[in-house]
Amino acid sequence: DAEITQSPRHKITETGRQVTLACHQTWNHNNMFWYRQDLGHGLRLIHYSYGVHDTNKGEVSDGYSVSRSNTEDLPLTLESAASSQTSVYFCASSESRVGTETQYFGPGTRLLVL
């Protein structure tokens, strides 16, 4: 069955370190997204991609970067981790089809920055 996976599921790092969170989908979807969710809040969009070599900034992109070298993967990099980036990170994917915004979400990565 097609799926979307994230790794690692849990990560502890120190302030200032570079961290990369992986997202892999086997839906063959063109669109991929990264969101963060802080305690008691909804999800906020960090970056998204419409396809290979395409990336776009979302609502809260400062301090994060993504690259899309193939259809299946959209890794999220924290260039220099900050305590404010402690959060749960969700990756999602969707088809490029008019009238649908149905996104399929991964299980999430819990990141703690000390």
Next chain:
Amino acid sequence: DAKTTQPPSMDCAEGRAANLPCNHSTISGNEYVYWYRQIHSQGPQYIIHGLKNNETNEMASLIITEDRKSSTLILPHATLRDTAVYYCIVSFHSGGGADGLTFGKGTHLIIQP
């Protein structure tokens, strides 16, 4: 994306129908209404979406008012596993790309045994 308003929490007895309201008074003509839910600590899960007509699938029914300014998600026979935060989102997807979903705080639905 248009803004939505949902009650912060609701209770429902197990086995009864759960009716979750959502106001989206500024929705535009080409925006769809989507419902997702998030069970504790898991990624959000798509439930259903619609434009104008009422929709039903194996999980739920979506009732959209004629003026499209509000909608109701109906879980016909709620179980304990339906306890989750439910998000109502309005969004338009042109097909050429997507801007991502705008999540509010949603409604925390608690199913009581």
